[in-house]
Amino acid sequence: MAEGDAGIFADLRLVDERSVAGTTLDAALTGAETPFVVRGLVRDWPLVQAGLESGLAARDYLLRRRRDAPFTVSVGAPGSDGRLFYDEAMRMNFRVAKAKLPDIFRQIDAVEAQPDAPPIYLASIDMHDYFTGLAEANTVDLGAREPLASIWIGTRTRIAAHNDFPRNLACVAVGRRRFTLFPREQFRNLYLGPIDNTPAGRAVSMVDFHAPDFARYPGFREALRHAQVVELEPGDALYIPSMWWHHVEGLAPFNVLVNYWWRDTPRWLGQxxxxxxxxxxxxxxxxxxxxxxxxxxxxxxxxxxxxxxxxxxxxxxxxxxxxxxxxxxxxxxxxxxxxxxx
Structure with a gap:
């Protein structure tokens, strides 16, 4: 968050931290209806180790395992504080393009050190479809669950608060991420935007978390009373229950997250x-x-x-x-x- 925002968010309750020592991640996830963090869960991943060396080393690791396919990438404007959102006309403030991963990474190489760099973001990339061996070398044992494994790659970004239908285990592989989470019932106090015109398919909060307008969104103060916040380092993992709202910030110049989504109900049921x-x-x-x-x-x-x-x-x-x-x-x-x- 911005320097002046510390007073707004300083009192937020921290997400519960758990250890899976003496038990299993499967047992910790079974029946879990509130978020929790497992520090260092995936610290041994080769991708995490490459990222601890440097962002460039992490990108090289990913490039060696990429498939020769175009990737979908979102590119925002310089000086936008990394926020991928709407513009004043409620159009997206970023453009979406297709490009090969080496070309995208060359753009990141060029702007990584710039404080006002444009956000460059590859969202929800299927690890099996776009990489060879990446998911197998960097994986979490989720027991009998059949998750969808996705990778999220980008520069400094801010993703507005939204929710997802499946349960979610989010693992930070490179960089740092801050999650601000809200229980399901706080959706009215998050002031959701349109449900059809969305940045990424889910309705998002209209509140700017770096500069909340409490006159326009007074209920957001109540939402903050129920919020939980956590900053994740490389190797840390966060469990997000289905339908919990989460605002996500990539805090480092280069960030990679791997997440696993799974449903409690069969996939053939509707959305x-x-x-x-x-x-x-x-x-x-x-x-x-x-x-x-x-x-x-x-x-x-x-x-x-x-x-x-x-x-x-x-x-x-x-x-x-x-x-x-x-x-x-x-x-x-x-x-x-x-x-x-x-």
Whole structure:
């Protein structure tokens, strides 16, 4: 954070730190509903060791394992304090391009030492698709979980507070990162922007954490009462429960993070965000009495007791009211696609 912001954030509660000595990471993650940090969890990774030598050594390590494919990169403006966000017209304040990794790293080489360097950011790159052997050489044992492994590479950046549907284990490989986290229910006090026009697919907080405007966003003071903050060094890992809000800052001139996302539910189930988007289109602008009826229907079929909703229907005839299977979920998906294509 900026020099003058220390008073705003100095009293934030620190994220709980845990040791997995005498237990396993799997056991620590099972049932965990609040964030926690494991210091030094991945310090032995070859990528971490290369980064401890220098940012250039880390980039060389990554280049030797890259696939010859174009990478998606976001490039902001010089002097933007690393913030990848909206401009005053609510367009993105950065451009998105495709380039080979050596070319991107040459740009980083040229600006790494500049204090007002433009942010250069490669977000959520699939490690298996874009690198050879990188995921296998730098990995965490997550037991029976089947995570998606992604790598995030960039200069100094600030990513607005957002949340993700899967559970998340974020491991700092190079540089330093600061996370500021908020429980799920604080979304109103974070003043979210549009849910369709977003920097990276998720609605983000409109509050500038380096210069919060409390007159415009008064509820943010309440959000800060519930916030937790942590700074991670190379090798440290942070567990973020599903749907927790997190503001992320890359603090070093060059930063690399590897994260693992996994769901508690099967991947063939739908994305809740899609249901919200559809409800905005189909329900929000109905007359008040009809909206109230649909709220009651959602409570009955979605949020209520599923056994009570189907008990009067003979077994074998309950269709999608029974617990979903890959086949019944596929039928719902096909039905929705037909309806939406009309």
């Amino acid at each position: 809740p965000q899609d249901a919200l988007n559809h409800a905005l289109m189909a329900i929000r602008d109905l007359p008040a009495d009809e909206r109230a009826h649909w709220r009651d229907m959602f409570d009955h079929y979605v949020f209520g007791d599923p056994d009570a909703a189907r008990a009067h229907i003979p077994e074998g005839a309950r269709s999608v009211l029974d617990p979903l299977t890959p086949d019944s979920a596929a039928r719902i998906r096909a039905f929705l696609l037909r309806q939406l294509s009309r």
